[in-house]
Amino acid sequence: MADLDDSLDARISFGCPVGVQAILRAAWRHDVAALKPLLDAPGKASCRDPETGETPLHAAIRSMGPKAEDDDGNSEAEKTAMKTIENLLFGGAIWNDVDANNETPGCVAWRLNQKGLYDEMVRAGARAEMLFAILDGYEELESDGEDEDDEDEEMAEAEAEAEETNGHEAEAEAEAEAEAEETTAEAPAEPTDAAETPYLESHLTLNDGKLVDAAGNGVMMDWETDIMRRSVEAMLGPAGSTPAKEKRVLNIGFGLGIIDSMIAARQPLRHHIIEAHPEVLARIDSASKNPEAAGDDHAAEFGEEWEASGETENNEGAYKVHRGRWQDICPKLLADGELYDAIYFDTFGEDYSELRRFFTDYIPGLLDDSGVFGFFNGLGADRRVCYDVYTRVVEMHLSEAGLDVAWQDVEVPLAKDGLDTAGAGAWEGILRPYWTLDTYRLPVCTFMG
Numbered sequence: 001m002a003d004l005d006d007s008l009d010a011r012i013s014f015g016c017p018v019g020v021q022a023i024l025r026a027a028w029r030h031d032v033a034a035l036k037p038l039l040d041a042p043g044k045a046s047c048r049d050p051e052t053g054e055t056p057l058h059a060a061i062r063s064m065g066p067k068a069e070d071d072d073g074n075s076e077a078e079k080t081a082m083k084t085i086e087n088l089l090f091g092g093a094i095w096n097d098v099d100a101n102n103e104t105p106g107c108v109a110w111r112l113n114q115k116g117l118y119d120e121m122v123r124a125g126a127r128a129e130m131l132f133a134i135l136d137g138y139e140e141l142e143s144d145g146e147d148e149d150d151e152d153e154e155m156a157e158a159e160a161e162a163e164e165t166n167g168h169e170a171e172a173e174a175e176a177e178a179e180a181e182e183t184t185a186e187a188p189a190e191p192t193d194a195a196e197t198p199y200l201e202s203h204l205t206l207n208d209g210k211l212v213d214a215a216g217n218g219v220m221m222d223w224e225t226d227i228m229r230r231s232v233e234a235m236l237g238p239a240g241s242t243p244a245k246e247k248r249v250l251n252i253g254f255g256l257g258i259i260d261s262m263i264a265a266r267q268p269l270r271h272h273i274i275e276a277h278p279e280v281l282a283r284i285d286s287a288s289k290n291p292e293a294a295g296d297d298h299a300a301e302f303g304e305e306w307e308a309s310g311e312t313e314n315n316e317g318a319y320k321v322h323r324g325r326w327q328d329i330c331p332k333l334l335a336d337g338e339l340y341d342a343i344y345f346d347t348f349g350e351d352y353s354e355l356r357r358f359f360t361d362y363i364p365g366l367l368d369d370s371g372v373f374g375f376f377n378g379l380g381a382d383r384r385v386c387y388d389v390y391t392r393v394v395e396m397h398l399s400e401a402g403l404d405v406a407w408q409d410v411e412v413p414l415a416k417d418g419l420d421t422a423g424a425g426a427w428e429g430i431l432r433p434y435w436t437l438d439t440y441r442l443p444v445c446t447f448m449g
Ligand SMILES: C[S@@+](CC[C@H](N)C(=O)[O-])C[C@H]1O[C@@H](n2cnc3c(N)ncnc32)[C@H](O)[C@@H]1O
Pocket: 219, 220, 228, 252, 253, 254, 255, 256, 257, 258, 259, 260, 274, 275, 276, 277, 280, 324, 325, 326, 327, 346, 347, 348, 349, 350
């Protein structure tokens, strides 16, 4: 990243409205006494310089300057910065607003090595996203005689108030929603015609180890192979250990078939795959019928022959590709009494609420008491602070669903894998890198207690 000018003069532009300037300068000085009365109306804590995009949160963090690597003290200046940030958040400041340098306040804190302030922004983000999740899932209660219009109005007001308290005003909410979408799908779509096509109807191309949708989003890429290998080891034990002959495994999302090929190599007792995209399913059919033409496409391994190979008298339907959306297939698996020792979830084009729905509604019924649940943890991985926020959010939601999670750190060698430059190396032909971090946090989830 080019050197950024973090001076006050560079951050507050000439054309910045006087009222906004006053708030930004008070935040910059950590002058809580001057700041508080200025935050007297909704939206003021999230005001921004029209040119630089500086918000009061950016200003309060940026004015701290860089902290030395070996300085782990908690200075007076840091304490007053923290107080300022608390007041701004209480006044409705938005944790993930980006400035003209494409930095959120948390990104600035990380770049300046202000670890304490960074952690505060992660906590703020997690609080905001938890509240957002609650509001999103809010269901209106039956009216008991009260005028429905009044009730609607009251509810809209209450929601707006709650959103404002947490900084999710209309514009921010759109951004937060976009951010939330970024967190789940491995890449959000640009507003093009192709991008408006729902993912499951979108034309896919497979080239050079990359499965790409019509808008150019990377659905699955072979640089994730090591993550898939580690996920299999977390669920079925290390490679080279005894074959998983007793294990029943469910994988949701076939993609390039990387993880399914690794699971199949362990010769599990049962191996079920759920895949919804017609072109992925057609690839499995055609590749398995003509494996020579399929080259190294794992799809060739999962045709009718594979399905038949697991079949025994006592183990009907042992190996099977279930064709359809997990939302439709899982209720059937539950009704059939299927139970798994390992479940992996890695879909595309769905937002975080779907992952949450899966582990809340289906894991309790489909996972054996001593089973392991894993998922591709790409939530917010194009921005460190979002990744850290979503790690907390998903941990809290897993806990609500009765699951403990242990995180394993997996190194992602960005430069070696050609992942360090957008539009080049592994990202060539991909609309936008969905991964920018040097450490993947691999979730290993088990039932509590
Ligand atoms: C990221 S890829 C999975 C990659 C896989 N883990 C591998 O190792 O190659 C996501 C897959 O999920 C599928 N998918 C998306 N939404 C789905 C849904 N609702 N139900 C089932 N499959 C879905 C996509 O078509 C795609 O094949």
